[in-house]
Amino acid sequence: xxxxxxxxxxxxxxxxxxxxxxxxxxxxxxxxxxxxxxxxxxxxxxxxxxxxxxxxxxxxxxxxxxxxxxxxxxxxxxxxxxxxxxxxxxxxxxxxxxxxxxxxxxxxxxxxxxxxxxxxxxxxxxxxxxxxxxxxxxxxxxxxxxxxxxxxxxxxxxxxxxxxxxxxxxxxxxxxxxxxxxxxxxxxxxxxxxxxxxxxxxxxxxxxxxxxxxxxxxxxxxxxxxxxxxxxxxxxxxxxxxxxxxxxxxxxxxxxxxxxxxxxxxxxxxxxxxxxxxxxxxxxxxxxxxxxxxxxxxxxxxxxxxxxxxxxxxxxxxxxxxxxxxxxxxxxxxxxxxxxxxxxxxxxxxxxxxxxxxxxxxxxxxxxxxxxxxxxxxxxxxxxxxxxxxxxxxxxxxxxxxxxxxxxxxxxxxxxxxxxxxxxxxxxxxxxxxxxxx
Numbered sequence: 001x002x003x004x005x006x007x008x009x010x011x012x013x014x015x016x017x018x019x020x021x022x023x024x025x026x027x028x029x030x031x032x033x034x035x036x037x038x039x040x041x042x043x044x045x046x047x048x049x050x051x052x053x054x055x056x057x058x059x060x061x062x063x064x065x066x067x068x069x070x071x072x073x074x075x076x077x078x079x080x081x082x083x084x085x086x087x088x089x090x091x092x093x094x095x096x097x098x099x100x101x102x103x104x105x106x107x108x109x110x111x112x113x114x115x116x117x118x119x120x121x122x123x124x125x126x127x128x129x130x131x132x133x134x135x136x137x138x139x140x141x142x143x144x145x146x147x148x149x150x151x152x153x154x155x156x157x158x159x160x161x162x163x164x165x166x167x168x169x170x171x172x173x174x175x176x177x178x179x180x181x182x183x184x185x186x187x188x189x190x191x192x193x194x195x196x197x198x199x200x201x202x203x204x205x206x207x208x209x210x211x212x213x214x215x216x217x218x219x220x221x222x223x224x225x226x227x228x229x230x231x232x233x234x235x236x237x238x239x240x241x242x243x244x245x246x247x248x249x250x251x252x253x254x255x256x257x258x259x260x261x262x263x264x265x266x267x268x269x270x271x272x273x274x275x276x277x278x279x280x281x282x283x284x285x286x287x288x289x290x291x292x293x294x295x296x297x298x299x300x301x302x303x304x305x306x307x308x309x310x311x312x313x314x315x316x317x318x319x320x321x322x323x324x325x326x327x328x329x330x331x332x333x334x335x336x337x338x339x340x341x342x343x344x345x346x347x348x349x350x351x352x353x354x355x356x357x358x359x360x361x362x363x364x365x366x367x368x369x370x371x372x373x374x375x376x377x378x379x380x381x382x383x384x385x386x387x388x389x390x391x392x393x394x395x396x397x398x399x400x401x402x403x404x405x406x407x408x409x410x411x412x413x414x415x416x417x418x419x420x421x422x423x424x425x426x427x428x429x430x431x432x433x434x435x436x437x438x
Contacts, residue, residue, distance in 0.1 A: 003045070004053045004164035007084035009077050009108070011100040012060025014092045015120040019147035020044060020057035023157075043215045048157040053164065056080045063103040078111070085164045087112040093119040093144060097133055105137040114163045117142045118156055123149065175217075176347040179228040179254050181282060182264035183274045187294045190330040191264065192216070192227060195340065220340060228254050255281050259350060259392070260288035260343045260426070267293040267305075267327065271312050279317075286393035286428045288346035289323045292339045296327040319412065322419055324426050346426035353391050354422050360385055362421055363398065366414070375405045384436050394429055399436040406433050 008016045024044035042057040061077045062070040081087055087108055091101050108115050119131045122144035134142040143156040180188045195218055218225040255261055261282035265275050282289050291313065299305050306327050314321045324342050328335045363386050372381040382401040389395050396418070400406070415431045418424075 004085045004161075005056060005083055006053055006086045006088055006160055006164070007056040007058060007077075007080040008088045008090060009058050009061055009080065009104065010090035011098065011104060012062065014060075014090045014095075015147045016060070016090050017042075017057055019088075019090060019118070019120065019145075019153075020055055022147055022150060022153060023055050048154070048161060051161050053161070056084060061100075061104050063100060063107070078107075081108070081112050084113070086114045086116060086160055088116050088118055088160065089139060090118045090120050091134060091137075091142075093122040093127065093130055096130075097136065102137065105139055109138060115139045116156065116160050116163065119144045120147050122146055123151065175224045175226045176260060176344065177226045177228065177258045178343055178347075179258035179261045179282075179287075180264065181251070181255060181261050181278055182294075183266075183272070183278060186264045186266050187330045188264055191262075191292075191294065191328070191336060194330045194333050194336050195227060220337075220344075223344060225340075225344075228258055252281060255287060256285050258287055260290065260347050262339060262343055263289060263291045264294045265291060267296045267299045267309070271309070271316060276316060283320060283428055286430065288343070288350045288393075288426050289320075289428075290339060290342050290346055290426055291323055291325045292328045293325065294328050294330055297329040297332045297334060299327075320428075322425060322427070322429075342426070349423055349425050350394065350427045351392050352394065352422070352424065352427075354388050354396075356387050359388065359396070359422075362418075363414075366417055370413070372400070372406050372410050375402060381406065393427065394424060396429070396431045398431065398433050400433055401436065403433040403435045 008020055010016050020042065023046040025046070044055050044057070046053055046055050058077045058080045059069075059072075061074060063074065065071065089104065089108055091097070117134060117137065117139040119134055119142045122128060122131060123146045128144050131142040131144045141159075143152065143159060145152045145156050147153070180191055182188055196216055216227045218227045263275075263279050263282065265271060279289065279291070293299075293306070293309055306325075309327075310325045313323075313325060317323070324346070326335060326339045326342060328339050330336060363383065367383045372383075374380055379402065384399045384401070386396060386398045389397055398414070411431060411433060415429055418431065419429065
């Protein structure tokens with residue numbers, strides 16, 4: 001069954017992200033004592049009394065501001081209301097009703113399907129009476145809670161779930177989780193928007209705009225993809241603010257939970273150490289990887305330059321030449337769908353399983369022609385059998401009579417030969433040599 005969607009909306013600094021984190025049970029949204037920290041919509045999963053639902057945390061809504069971020073946040077909140085089955089309107093019980101609250105309430109009365117009015121920062125029963133003033137917003141009964149302590153959050157969730165209905169849908173586990181990664185300002189949000197056809201993330205020319213990870217569901221020729229637009233990884237030496245620190249951690253978590261990482265590099269700037277650091281994170285976590293050289297519309301002599309880029313990348317990643325490299329432009333949409341199709345192919349490769357008989361037939365012949373080195377005492381290193389013990393990511397075990405004298409170079413040779421025979425394009429492949437127990 002598809003999960004209902006609940007959007008948390010409200011003016012800045014009323015505790016929306018604190019409530020979001022409480023509902024999903026982990027620190028996923030940025031919480032910091034500075035209004036306007038949450039910029040993009042943020043998705044998480046929660047459950048209450050056995051019922052699962054999706055929560056959207058939004059940026060603080062500022063109805064009349066002309067600030068570039070606040071204008072973009074208004075559009076984000078409107079999209080969230082459109083997506084949500086229920087809008088959870090959060091106000092500050094200590095401040096009382098503010099003019100901005102009244103404006104937001106008017107928008108919700110006009111556009112939201114259902115609204116639950118949440119009065120936050122009510123820490124005791126003595127303060128409950130202060131919530132009566134919020135009836136004037138015309139949104140029904142106010143629910144006093146404390147997002148920090150969790151007080152009365154359960155009662156509020158009972159009301160939320162009473163408003164939602166279950167909808168039929170497909171299992172999200174069947175979707176490919178695709179993380180768009182890369183250093184800051186390389187075009188990750190622009191590529192996401194190009195895929196989706198609308199401004200799903202806030203895109204400006206200010207580096208570091210995307211702070212939170214933002215998920216969307218993309219439908220492409222019958223396939224459904226969870227698209228993760230991640231915050232740009234910073235060099236560790238440049239992570240000075242608490243906000244940037246949390247964003248960097250979340251980017252790593254986004255890589256951990258994806259199936260395939262689409263790594264964007266700047267085609268004009270070329271391959272940098274920071275690119276390789278970001279790419280290394282995806283490889284370390286055994287994710288499928290596709291490299292996209294973005295901003296290719298600014299590069300001349302396409303075929304020649306693309307070949308040079310590939311050579312430079314493979315020179316610096318000699319053990320990872322299995323990663324496909326594609327030139328793209330988020331601005332002109334040049335080959336962006338080729339990149340997406342390649343990611344889908346890599347996703348299928350990551351799930352691939354080799355029949356045990358086919359794997360052993362191949363390896364017996366390979367190791368007969370090019371056997372592993374013998375031990376220093378002259379004892380022959382024998383191969384017994386092999387099996388694939390895991391997929392997504394693929395792990396192969398080769399059982400031998402002795403393994404401590406098999407050098408890394410030989411292990412890499414065997415891996416390369418397996419790839420040549422069975423594929424695994426774009427997928428880190430683990431090939432372990434194990435000593436068979438007698």
